[in-house]
Amino acid sequence: MAAPRVTMEVGNDGVAIITLINPPVNALAIPIVAGLKDKFEEATSRDDVKAIVLTGNGGRFSGGFDINVFQKVHGAGDVSLMPDVSVELVVNLIEDCKKPIVAAVEGLALGGGLELAMGCHARIAAPKTQLGLPELTLGVIPGFGGTQRLPRLVGLSKAIEMMLLSKSITSEEGWKLGLIDAVVTSEELLKVSRLWALDIAAREVLKLARLQAKKTAPNMPQHQACLDVIEEGIVHGGYSGVLKEAKVFKELVMLDTSRGLVHVFFAQRATSKVPNVTDIGLKPRGVRKVAVIGGGLMGSGIATAHILNNIYVVLKEVNSEYLLKGIKTIEANVRGLVTRGKLTQDKANNALKMLKGVLDYSEFKDVDMVIEAVIESVPLKQKIFSELEKACPPHCILATNTSTIDLNIVGEKTSSQDRIIGAHFFSPAHVMPLLEIVRTERTSAQVILDLMTVGKIIKKVPVVVGNCTGFAVNRAFFPYSQSARLLVSLGVDVFRIDSAIRSFGLPIGPFQLLDLAGYGVAAATSKEFDKAFPDRSFQSPLVDLLLKSGRNGKANGKGLYTYEKGSKPKPDPSVLPIIEECRRLSNIMPGGKPISVTEKEIVEMILFPVVNESCRVLEEGIVVRASDLDVASVLGMSFPSYRGGIVFWADVVGANYVYTSLKKWSQLYGNFFKPSRFLEERATKGIPLSAPVSSSSTSRARL
Numbered sequence: 001m002a003a004p005r006v007t008m009e010v011g012n013d014g015v016a017i018i019t020l021i022n023p024p025v026n027a028l029a030i031p032i033v034a035g036l037k038d039k040f041e042e043a044t045s046r047d048d049v050k051a052i053v054l055t056g057n058g059g060r061f062s063g064g065f066d067i068n069v070f071q072k073v074h075g076a077g078d079v080s081l082m083p084d085v086s087v088e089l090v091v092n093l094i095e096d097c098k099k100p101i102v103a104a105v106e107g108l109a110l111g112g113g114l115e116l117a118m119g120c121h122a123r124i125a126a127p128k129t130q131l132g133l134p135e136l137t138l139g140v141i142p143g144f145g146g147t148q149r150l151p152r153l154v155g156l157s158k159a160i161e162m163m164l165l166s167k168s169i170t171s172e173e174g175w176k177l178g179l180i181d182a183v184v185t186s187e188e189l190l191k192v193s194r195l196w197a198l199d200i201a202a203r204e205v206l207k208l209a210r211l212q213a214k215k216t217a218p219n220m221p222q223h224q225a226c227l228d229v230i231e232e233g234i235v236h237g238g239y240s241g242v243l244k245e246a247k248v249f250k251e252l253v254m255l256d257t258s259r260g261l262v263h264v265f266f267a268q269r270a271t272s273k274v275p276n277v278t279d280i281g282l283k284p285r286g287v288r289k290v291a292v293i294g295g296g297l298m299g300s301g302i303a304t305a306h307i308l309n310n311i312y313v314v315l316k317e318v319n320s321e322y323l324l325k326g327i328k329t330i331e332a333n334v335r336g337l338v339t340r341g342k343l344t345q346d347k348a349n350n351a352l353k354m355l356k357g358v359l360d361y362s363e364f365k366d367v368d369m370v371i372e373a374v375i376e377s378v379p380l381k382q383k384i385f386s387e388l389e390k391a392c393p394p395h396c397i398l399a400t401n402t403s404t405i406d407l408n409i410v411g412e413k414t415s416s417q418d419r420i421i422g423a424h425f426f427s428p429a430h431v432m433p434l435l436e437i438v439r440t441e442r443t444s445a446q447v448i449l450d451l452m453t454v455g456k457i458i459k460k461v462p463v464v465v466g467n468c469t470g471f472a473v474n475r476a477f478f479p480y481s482q483s484a485r486l487l488v489s490l491g492v493d494v495f496r497i498d499s500a501i502r503s504f505g506l507p508i509g510p511f512q513l514l515d516l517a518g519y520g521v522a523a524a525t526s527k528e529f530d531k532a533f534p535d536r537s538f539q540s541p542l543v544d545l546l547l548k549s550g551r552n553g554k555a556n557g558k559g560l561y562t563y564e565k566g567s568k569p570k571p572d573p574s575v576l577p578i579i580e581e582c583r584r585l586s587n588i589m590p591g592g593k594p595i596s597v598t599e600k601e602i603v604e605m606i607l608f609p610v611v612n613e614s615c616r617v618l619e620e621g622i623v624v625r626a627s628d629l630d631v632a633s634v635l636g637m638s639f640p641s642y643r644g645g646i647v648f649w650a651d652v653v654g655a656n657y658v659y660t661s662l663k664k665w666s667q668l669y670g671n672f673f674k675p676s677r678f679l680e681e682r683a684t685k686g687i688p689l690s691a692p693v694s695s696s697s698t699s700r701a702r703l
């Protein structure tokens with residue numbers, strides 16, 4: 001029988017195949033260990049070797065360390081006969097190798113055999129390969145790093161079972177656990193392992209991940225940085241990798257991105273602390289049965305959010321046709337989650353069992369909460385709330401999903417103002433995470449606390465806000481769509497505006513959002529804001545012109561963009577004459593010529609007016625604290641979380657810069673941009689916008 005040896009063959013592809021030859025099980029005898037060291041050193045230093053595959057001859061990877069050596073140790077009583085494999089070979093030469101090493105395992109990889117394979121950068125196995133660490137059966141423990149690497153690859157419980165019970169697993173099971181990267185036929189084993197090794201060498205995976213991250217996280221440096229650090233370890237070894245990791249970590253933690261994300265993390269948690277509500281010893285009352293009035297888009301979304309979280313819902317509509325439509329929408333919402341893999345069929349069935357459709361108030365006698373979600377009509381809402389007062393038990397919370405109407409007016413015809421509260425969901429209500437809880441001066445603390453608790457049960461982030469037109473989010477962001485339309489009237493291209501806002505980090509621009517919401521909704525909400533804030537509301541003819549030309553956005557497939565199934569929305573060039581007409585009617589371009597702006601100016605001219613209105617929201621105490629508005633802007637408007645929310649971002653940009661910019665634009669383009677008193681004061685005194693209102697002289701003046 002030929003002497004145990006290790007061979008190396010370098011292919012034209014630059015892959016060195018290192019083979020263990022020690023029949024019958026390729027036990028890791030002393031000459032094999034020495035041979036492995038030689039070959040790995042050679043492969044590492046040779047320029048023609050790009051990557052390495054380690055394999056065993058004769059269809060068996062390795063049965064482990066040569067047990068005969070144990071006998072020699074026992075006989076001589078000399079433990080120094082054991083070679084240093086764990087650190088010298090597996091860590092220094094294999095794991096830290098600057099070239100990728102892939103183990104191609106077949107038949108068996110036991111004890112030291114599996115440990116060698118675990119030191120490699122990937123493991124490809126033939127079917128039914130036996131993988132195990134049976135060292136305890138010999139009275140010892142795994143000695144080539146197995147105690148450390150196996151738990152990291154398969155998890156602690158499985159690793160303990162495999163070691164303490166000396167239980168082997170198959171390569172198929174290993175693949176499921178993450179120990180094996182791919183299981184391929186015996187014929188393909190070497191070919192796939194070579195390609196795998198080259199793939200790591202060419203770092204295709206990293207390249208792909210980089211491209212992907214560029215698309216999904218364009219403004220966040222930590223994604224590319226993470227890939228750079230991983231690559232450093234692959235190219236220059238683990239030590240160099242951890243050094244770079246430590247350095248890059250410290251750089252990243254100091255950046256605005258991390259500051260913004262950490263701010264949002266704590267800001268989100270702070271929303272559950274509401275002075276005089278959560279700190280006065282009240283206990284939330286259970287809400288088991290909820291009635292939703294109105295099965296339209298909002299009502300059905302709200303009902304869906306509740307049944308998905310085990311809350312019984314009665315959905316009330318005015319006739320069976322509408323009711324059926326509402327129930328169908330809820331079923332479609334739930335099915336959609338199953339299709340997208342977000343919900344199991346079982347859970348979906350259980351959720352739908354929690355729903356009952358009704359046409360009258362008989363089921364309302366034992367409901368704990370009602371959420372009204374009918375159209376925005378004051379007389380209709382007033383009528384519903386006075387009926388609810390009679391139909392519901394006295395403890396029942398009376399909530400409305402209105403997004404514009406003053407809650408005091410909604411409850412005017414009742415004597416239950418203490419139970420009336422706003423539950424402002426964002427569409428689609430079963431998906432969007434924000435729940436604005438709107439309180440009036442008369443809403444009781446108990447009712448606020450109860451709704452906050454339900455909000456958490458249905459997995460929303462409840463933010464308690466005050467009562468005003470638009471509440472916190474829609475109020476602060478009403479200038480968002482208006483400034484976009486103002487820019488269009490000043491001659492800036494619609495699609496350029498959307499693209500600038502997307503580059504800033506919002507998922508879609510203001511005009512795509514307009515298409516999505518539908519022009520009817522946009523026209524109605526614009527009117528509310530024109531009415532509430534006439535001094536600073538910009539009235540653009542654009543939406544009316546679009547409606548007149550038979551367009552209604554995505555809903556009828558005709559918007560500023562064209563919508564075809566299966567493809568992304570595309571700018572529709574046929575809207576350009578409508579936009580020209582809009583500019584002609586507005587007649588605000590200085591000297592009749594389009595203004596010239598950079599992408600940065602577009603973003604600032606759209607978002608600084610939002611900051612300005614946010615200042616008024618803060619000054620009026622509509623939110624408990626500035627960070628609540630940050631959370632609301634991130635969760636309700638998809639303002640990029642890595643910018644920390646609208647107020648946080650404004651402070652990063654600098655209140656003074658926001659103020660001077662707005663002042664300049666207000667001189668050029670009018671009152672829409674006029675800085676608010678709060679902004680002016682904070683900017684001139686150098687106080688951050690996020691500082692508590694009570695610390696500014698504004699509120700001191702009021703007190």
Ligand SMILES: C[C@H](O)CC(=O)SCCNC(=O)CCNC(=O)[C@H](O)C(C)(C)COP(=O)(O)OP(=O)(O)OC[C@H]1O[C@@H](n2cnc3c(N)ncnc32)[C@H](O)[C@@H]1OP(=O)(O)O
Pocket residue numbers: 024025027028063064065066067068108110111112113115134135138141142143144146
């Ligand atoms: C530091 C490290 O963590 C320490 C270690 O690696 S300790 C070693 C851990 N490995 C083991 O315990 C595996 C022991 N071997 C076995 O369980 C089985 O031999 C096997 C499953 C690999 C193969 O089984 P099977 O096909 O039935 O063949 P079997 O007759 O047992 O073995 C074939 C030959 O290989 C030898 N052999 C098997 N494993 C060996 C090993 N690890 N060292 C030295 N010789 C070994 C056997 O003594 C036998 O020799 P023989 O032909 O001269 O009698």
